[in-house]
Amino acid sequence: MKGSPWLILCSGATGTAPRGAHSLALECRAGAKFPRNVRLDLPNFVRDVYYLPDRYWDLLEIAAYVFAADRLASRGRRDAVEFESWARDLRFVFRVRDPAFWRSTQVRAVNRPGFSGGCVT
Numbered sequence: 001m002k003g004s005p006w007l008i009l010c011s012g013a014t015g016t017a018p019r020g021a022h023s024l025a026l027e028c029r030a031g032a033k034f035p036r037n038v039r040l041d042l043p044n045f046v047r048d049v050y051y052l053p054d055r056y057w058d059l060l061e062i063a064a065y066v067f068a069a070d071r072l073a074s075r076g077r078r079d080a081v082e083f084e085s086w087a088r089d090l091r092f093v094f095r096v097r098d099p100a101f102w103r104s105t106q107v108r109a110v111n112r113p114g115f116s117g118g119c120v121t
Contacts, residue, residue, distance in 0.1 A: 004021075004022065004074075004088055004089065005017075005018060005020065005021035005022070005088075005089040005091070006021060006022045006023070006024060006069070006073045006088055006089065006090045006091065007021050007022070007023045007024070007091050007093070008023075008024050008026060008065065008069045008073070008090055008091065008092045008093070009023065009024070009025045009026070009093050010025075010026045010027075010061070010062075010065040010092060010093065010094045010095065011026075011027060011028070011029060011032070011061065011065075011094060011095040011096075012027065012029075012032055012033055012034060012095055013093040013094055013095045014093070015093045022073065022074075024069060024072060024073060025037075026038050026065050026068055026069060026072075028040040028061055028064055028065070037068075038064055038065060038068045040060065040061060040064045054097035054098045055097070055098050055101055057097060058094075058096040058097055058098060058102065061094075062092075062094055062096075065092065065094065066092070069090055069092070070090075073088055073090060075088065
């Protein structure tokens, strides 16, 4: 069963939701163009390791956005007897610091479309 489609735009990424799809803009960066609605506070962690490469920052933000989207994208009414809305089709668009790395064939092979939460669609 395919769920309701969602387009999740992260870190100021842009895109157009397909007809009939829901959209959700998420932002974790303070001072960004859009108001921050995802909180990712890592000051003690960063202070302990002193430096995080851009790819690590990207990965931490991607994880935070996926978690936030899962919590914010509706699954339907709470009082529904059946879970017909349980499945959702979440499509993410991320702005990252190292686009070449995230577009590489090695990363794309691991991040195959259709895999989410242990379910392959």
